Amino acid sequence: MNWKFSYTVGFHPWEDTDQEFFQSLSSLLEQEEQGRNSPYGRALDIGTGSAIWAIELAKRGWDVTGVDFVEKALERGQERVRAAGVEVTLVQGDVTRLSEDQVGSGFRLILDTGTFHDFDTRQQRAMARSVDALATQDATVILLCWPRRIRPLIRGVSRDEIETAFAGWQIADVKPSFFKLPPPLEWLLRPDEHWYRLRRA
Ligand SMILES: C[S@@+](CC[C@H](N)C(=O)[O-])C[C@H]1O[C@@H](n2cnc3c(N)ncnc32)[C@H](O)[C@@H]1O
Structure with missing residues (x-):
């Protein structure tokens, strides 16, 4: 996927999620927050885009850092952060x-809503190495992934690829996200999207 182009032309259907999607993410976050008091610790939002979920994490009481490589996305993110009146x-x-120099370390939660699943094998392993180095021992990684399939735009990823990239971690849960695209895209791309929750093995 050409992310820079997508943001330039305003094509970002991943931002149009509904209540069912929100609930599926909220229940995963509740699991991480249960039995603790806010602030919950550091959270890293991988491929944060326009910071929608980084802001949600901050509202819930996480100390959030969001990373993205597309300037336009981050500009929209900064505007959203300002409007929400939170710190991200x-x-x-x-x-x-x-690197630690760039984002710090000690992240208890790593959230990725749609970045890893478009990476090739080399990129998957490189991202997992970064996460491994920056995460605490008791950290949770939450990945939102489409299955590997021949389709335009998004590569998708298999469970085996997740397990291979995140060696030293294990998949604790797999749950549907209930994400739906507008009709022609849903039929063309068949996202069948799932949350993967990973903990250190
Ligand atoms: C499907 S979008 C999701 C954006 C955001 N997480 C959301 O759910 O609204 C994937 C994001 O990953 C970012 N991305 C892709 N590859 C990246 C990389 N190598 N480094 C940083 N960001 C990347 C894209 O710019 C894009 O914003």
């Missing part, structure tokens, strides 16, 4: 080569 640190960077 937005950083321009490549999530396949994140």
